[in-house]
Amino acid sequence: MESFKQNDGNRDELIIQQQREIEKEISDTTPLVSEQLPLTCLWTEYNGDDIFTAKIQDLSTKYKFIRRTRPDGNCFFRAFAYSYLEYLISNSSAYQEFRKLAEESKDKLVQLGFPSFTLEDFHETFMEVIKRVSPDNPGGQSKVQSELHKIFNEQGYSDYVVVYLRLITSGKLQEEADFYQNFIEGDFTIEEFRHQEVEPMYKESDHIHIIALCTALGAGVRVEYLDRGEGGTVKAHDFPEGTEPRIYLIYRPGHYDILYPN
Amino acid sequence: MLKLFKKPKDKIPKSEIITEPKEPKTPPVSKCGKPLQLDNSRWEASIHPSRRLHKELMSLIKEPPPGSYRGHRKRTAKLIRVSTDYGAEWKINIKGFEGTLYEGEDFQLLFKFNNKYPFDSPEVTFIGSNIPVHPHVYSNGHICLSILTEDWSPALSVQSVCLSIASMLSSCREKKRPPDNTLYVKTCNKNPKKTKWWYHGAYS
Numbered sequence: 225m226e227s228f229k230q231n232d233g234n235r236d237e238l239i240i241q242q243q244r245e246i247e248k249e250i251s252d253t254t255p256l257v258s259e260q261l262p263l264t265c266l267w268t269e270y271n272g273d274d275i276f277t278a279k280i281q282d283l284s285t286k287y288k289f290i291r292r293t294r295p296d297g298n299c300f301f302r303a304f305a306y307s308y309l310e311y312l313i314s315n316s317s318a319y320q321e322f323r324k325l326a327e328e329s330k331d332k333l334v335q336l337g338f339p340s341f342t343l344e345d346f347h348e349t350f351m352e353v354i355k356r357v358s359p360d361n362p363g364g365q366s367k368v369q370s371e372l373h374k375i376f377n378e379q380g381y382s383d384y385v386v387v388y389l390r391l392i393t394s395g396k397l398q399e400e401a402d403f404y405q406n407f408i409e410g411d412f413t414i415e416e417f418r419h420q421e422v423e424p425m426y427k428e429s430d431h432i433h434i435i436a437l438c439t440a441l442g443a444g445v446r447v448e449y450l451d452r453g454e455g456g457t458v459k460a461h462d463f464p465e466g467t468e469p470r471i472y473l474i475y476r477p478g479h480y481d482i483l484y485p486n
Numbered sequence: 487m488l489k490l491f492k493k494p495k496d497k498i499p500k501s502e503i504i505t506e507p508k509e510p511k512t513p514p515v516s517k518c519g520k521p522l523q524l525d526n527s528r529w530e531a532s533i534h535p536s537r538r539l540h541k542e543l544m545s546l547i548k549e550p551p552p553g554s555y556r557g558h559r560k561r562t563a564k565l566i567r568v569s570t571d572y573g574a575e576w577k578i579n580i581k582g583f584e585g586t587l588y589e590g591e592d593f594q595l596l597f598k599f600n601n602k603y604p605f606d607s608p609e610v611t612f613i614g615s616n617i618p619v620h621p622h623v624y625s626n627g628h629i630c631l632s633i634l635t636e637d638w639s640p641a642l643s644v645q646s647v648c649l650s651i652a653s654m655l656s657s658c659r660e661k662k663r664p665p666d667n668t669l670y671v672k673t674c675n676k677n678p679k680k681t682k683w684w685y686h687g688a689y690s
Contacts, residue, residue: 236682237675341545342604342641345538383605387640420632423639425605 250295257306257376258292260484266290266450278456283448283474289484290474297426300433300473300480301386301393306376307471307482308443309357313368316359318470323354325441333395346391349384387425393433394418396440407432428478434463444469448483450476538604542644543576575599577613580648586656593618595651596627597644607638609679610647619661622654626671628678629654630664635683 263284270276291306293299312319330347334340357372359365375381397404401414408417421427438445444467449459462469472483576597582588593616598609612618612627622630633642633650664670674681 237680239682240680339641339643339646341541341645342643345541346640387605390639391641419639420637423641424637425640 247296254292254294255377256294256302256379256382257373257482259373260289260291263287263290263483275452275456276450279450279458282457283450286485287448287472287474287483288486291482291484293479293481295479297428298383298386300429301389301437302376302382303473303480303482304437304443304445304471305385305389306372307473308441309354309372310369311470313357313359313365313372319359322441322443323358326351326354329392329395329440333391336395336398338391338395343391346384346388349381350388353381353385383425389437390423390425392440393437394422396436397422397432400436404432404436407435429480431463438463438467443471445471445473447480448472448474450474539599546645576644578644578648580652582618583652583656587658587661588618588655591616591618595648597647604640604643607634607642607679608644608647609677610634610651611678618655619663620655620658621660621662621664624664624667624670624674626674628670628674628681630683632683635679 263280266280266283267277270280291303293303293306308322312322330340330343333343353375356375357368359368361368361371376385397414397418405414408414412420421430422433434445434447437443445463446469447461447463449461453459472485473480474483576599578595578597580593580595582591582593593612594614596611596613600606600609610629612623612629617623617625617627624630629651631650631654633639633647670681
């Protein structure tokens, strides 16, 4: 019994060590957000796989480029933020509207009961990022665009943005708890779900996260699902339903990347 | 689930916080006589870990923890002393609440922060001569509390951890060690974050 327990302790450590190694390998080889890549780069990943090959073919009639995000559990939030800000850079009035909404979001979250002390910190950095990618900044769009790319590959800033979006998502779930409770499986309460599946870093996103975040920010997202399902075509879902998408993402089981329509 | 920020029923103890200002120290000197340089490169993973810690410290001093993060002004935690440089380790004294099994007892918590704080949780253990006897506190000071590992969120803080621990103690109905205490203490890693915790249901 004792030797079994002893092994148990060592096994914990081995598992955690292995996790760390995998995380390190991922962070060494994958940038937080990649350059724009031709969509056809997906071919190489599924070489010889008929289902995926057909689906990528289908996808390439609608999209030209893909931008990869690091698979660290934050990919949805990071991809969402990057893609939306990229859209806002080229749309000044939408940018101003979003900036105002972002500015006011802090007070709303405090009202909802989030600790203003830590929230302030994240909000401050979030606003700093938004200001740094204003379409009115000197140097024009291409300069702001490269600034955005730089910011999102600096772990500090990038992760602060992710945290803030997680808090906004969590706030929305709380605000409309009665509605979102219907989407939660098992015995989780909304409260537990928010603290365990939304607010902590590295926890993967599900539909409920996407719907809550899109609704909170009024930003439409189209997700293209690339999986082994039948049909030979890629299925798309718009969140919230019926909204014109500003953000295009590709979902492969467990991971989101950014897409660029033709 | 642990009910965080549970309000004590009748008396709300006042909280106080006394800081121990560190005497200005001469910089540490290495053997060859040159002053040691602080290694700032440790902080590069995050933009502001030290800024955040500094802010947290200031806030702990200025504003003793309120009873809950829903904005109640009532205070339920007795946070006595913060002694620290702004470095990576803080010791915080907490007192057992009046009207609980730990009334009159003093405990000390050790917080260790790594360079990814606040994205990674702090490592928190009880230290010193009095480790609370509690079903989720091992006799080596390790605490079984989910927000210290997998449920940690960067929106939490030293303050909220102290509150959670204080309320964990307050809601205890019988002073006893965890059932697997002896084995765990013999075999565990020094760092409680290296334990894969299996979180128990209700605190009782």
